[in-house]
Structure formats: C-alpha cells, structure tokens
Amino acid sequence: MATFVLIHGGGGSAWDWHLLAPELVDLGHDAVTPELPIGDRSAGFDAFCRAVVDAVGDRRDLVVVGHSYGAFTAPLIAARLPVRLIVLLTPMIPRPGEKPGDWWAATGYRGVEGLSEEEQFYHGVPADVVAEAPAHSREQVSAEGDEPWPLDAWPDVPTRVLVAREDRFFPADFLRRVTEDRLGFPPDEVDGGHSVALSHPRQLADRLDAYLRA
Template sequence: MTFVLIPGAGGEAWYWHRLVAELERRGHDAVAVDLPAGDDGAGWAEYAAAVVAAAGDLDDVVLVAQSMGGFTAPLVCDRLPVQQLVLLNAMIPAPGETGGAWWENTGQSTAQAEFAAAEGRVAGDGIDVMVDFFHDVPDDVTAEAMDRGDPAQSMTPFTQPFPLDRWPDIPTRVLAGRDDRLFPLKFQRRVARERLGLPTDEIPGGHLVALSRPGELAERLAAYAS
C-alpha cells in the first residue's frame, strides 16, 4: 500500500517530510501532497484535484488527512483506489457545512479553552502558533518551519459547503494526538462519535504530530495498513 498524505491549512507537503522518511525506512511508499492553499480561486474541488493528481495511478491507497485535510479527503475517495482513510487530528465535516462554520458548530473554541485551563494555561484569542502548534516539536524542526515562513492559506475553502451528503463507504479510522491543544483529545472523541459514530484512537503528540513524533506515527499507520 502507498500512503497519500494530505496536509492541513497552508497545504504544504513539507509538513509530512519527517513522516515520509520514517515510512520509507519501514519499507512503505508515501506521497505527500501540496495543495493550492494560497490560491483564492481554489476551493474544495481544486484541493481534491491536487490530491488525485499527486496520487497518479497508484493502487491500494491509504489516505491520511491532517486537520483541515479532513474536508478534502472524503472528496477523493471515489476517484482513487482508497483502501482506508485515516483522519489525523482532523476536522470532520457535516453535509453542507462550511469550513468557517465548523469551528462554532463543533464548539472548538470552548474545548480549546477548557483544555488550556486543565493544563494551567490561559487560552488567548485565536491561535498562537508556537503555543498551540509547535509546543512539542523539536527546536531544530521548529526553526526550519519558521525559516520557511508562514504558509499562505486562502479563505475560499472556508466559505464553501462540504458537498457530500454522506460519508464515503470507506473504512475510516480517527487518530488523535493526546497532547493536541487546538483539537483536544476529548473534543475529537466527541466529534468523531457524533458525526461518524466512530471511536478515536490516540497517540502521543500535539496537533503537528507528524513533525513532533514521526516515528510513533509511522508505526501506528503501518499497523493500520497491515
């Protein structure tokens, strides 16, 4: 099987580079996708097309979607030979829901604030990249990410309704980082149960677990594929 890796906001294949190396070390193929995230003319259809183009003529695909990639991944399941879909710290959309409405509809901000309080932190307004994303990422990897600059993300997809009326008939796993500060584990468990009727597996690490714990993530994904 080949892992096709869909990034979250910012859409950069670079996010997966440490995981790709770990998967390849274990004898697996992996394709990390670049999305047209900075293009105001690109929405969910264009994101899905980018995934299909990157996958080419692959057979036996395990599709892995990080964060915002949870909106894109279901849209390609009828266009690729997807054997399994893994939602990794992912947004799980409801039919007709926009990416912008998802946050309030799911109660994300309340969950984030409650988790911060449980950790003895005070959640600020919005997202603090260093606190919410890079808190458990190694310093050298964080420095490389900062040197690359903040990836562009158009708001176009956040205005578009999720176009499917039901979840694809594909075996789906939900995998959450137990240290995720943006989408806390308890929150992810609730959303997955309410929207997909699925349990949530957990793994050590925060929202950017592919950067912070790529080896452990690779082991889990390899186990899923087997």
C-alpha cells in the same frame, strides 16, 4: 506495499510530512505529499482534489491521511480514486453540506487561551524543526472555506481517527466528542501534540502501518 497520500492542514505544505514520509518508506510503503492550492483565491474543493489526484498519478493501494483541516479533503479523494483506508489525524471532521468556516461554531470549539500559536501547533516538536516551520507555512486564501462540503454521506471506506493526547489546539477530549458525534465511533489515540507527524514521526508511521496489518 501501500501508498500513503498525506494531505496537509490549513496554512501548511508538503513539508509538514517531511519526517513521516521517510519512516513510511522505511517500512516498505510509498508516500505522496501533495501541495494543496491554498494560495489561489479561486481554488475550491474541486481544485484541492485535482491537486491530490495529479500527485497520486497511477499509484494504487491508497491510504489517504488528512491532518487537521486536511480532513475536509481526504474523504473527497475516495470519490475519485480507489482508496483502501482513510485516516484522519487530529482532524476537523466535516459533515455533509457544512462549510469549513462554519465548523468551529458547529462543533462548539472554544479555542485555547494563554498559548501562542507555536505552543498550540508545535507542542513537543524539536526546537530545530519548529525553527524551520515559518519558512514552509503559507497564507490560506483559497475559496473552499465558504463552500458546502460536497459529499452527501461519508464514503463507504474504512476510516480511522487518531487524536493526539497532548494536542493543545484540538484537545483530545474535544476531538473524542466530535468523532463520536460525527462518525459514530471513538477515535484512537497517539502520543504527541497537534503536529504529531513532526514530533513523533516513527511512532505515527508504526501506527499507520499497524492499521494495514490489522
């Protein structure tokens, strides 16, 4: 049994994982869904890491999953806890010294025109789940957006990247390029859109479980 540490993306919350976590438990694993202190104007990367470490407690055999902006935090946990595997899901992959606010221009991200935020973020998610989402979104005012990413190099921990084939926010072609440019290997692919943990929770759980069995 592994413990999956599920780190939400920008403006998100533990709710983002509420469909995936039970599927991982059903497969015999544990799941931890920390809330990052994104509403605290003084909170930076160190505070983010403390929130994750506190949520993990004494659990071990850790697989850290960072969704979207959560990819800036996920690798940092490997410097504080014994991490077995890092999985980046539809991610913003950081570079050493890069400020999150600079990521967009540095990767050449051009945005998506003509689509609402709902269409970009929740494509393929059931309508009843989309209707719940606004109650669980949070304004992100924390300080890490202007902090250089603190690692000098990527952690010496096995890392996998999962892009979603129907992602309208970070299109698959864009993330394939960014992954190969920044990590030097191609990503894996899964069905679904940007919020794949809400649209395809069982398929995602099976893929995460398969990484451990490989």
